[in-house]
Amino acid sequence: MATAPWEGPVPDLLREHFGAAVLETSSYLEQPFAVLTLPAMVPALEMLQAEAGFDYLVDITAVDYPKRTPRFDLVYILYSHSRNERIRLKAAVGLGEKPLSAVPVFLGANWLEREVYDMFGIEFSGHPDPRRILMPEEWTGFPLRKDYGIVEMDNRWVQANLGIESGQ
Structure with a gap:
């Protein structure tokens, strides 16, 4: 099944604020997602929380593509209670690259980022407690x-x- 365009106020807001840093806005199985450059991720989380009502960080995970460069996709899942809407934001992360921590935006990112480190080895710059959480x-x-x-x-x-x- 192919992706479909994701149209509406949220992708428009992302493109308005981040321009060329928004690489794709699509929907797959009716689940909207945006692909961003890594430097735009935390500012996009801040903007979506403040301006679009995405008040809950559901999860942060990663996907490993060992034959691809950059090797990983970092995936943030956000939910808006007021909109009853869930979106995913993705960014490619290279081996050894340290994405900025989202803890200042969503306190719940603390344990989620620790889990991503523990399972995939992706360290987050500025994380307040960068130790293993599961292993x-x-x-x-x-x-x-x-x-x-x-x-x-x-x-x-x-x-x-x-x-x-x-x-x-």
């Missing part, structure tokens, strides 16, 4: 990267920490 501090690697050796890492950790075979 032990001594864990090596990032489990949601496509090149992560899950069986090898699980076996090694279970053997070292529990003294048993993992059964994998």
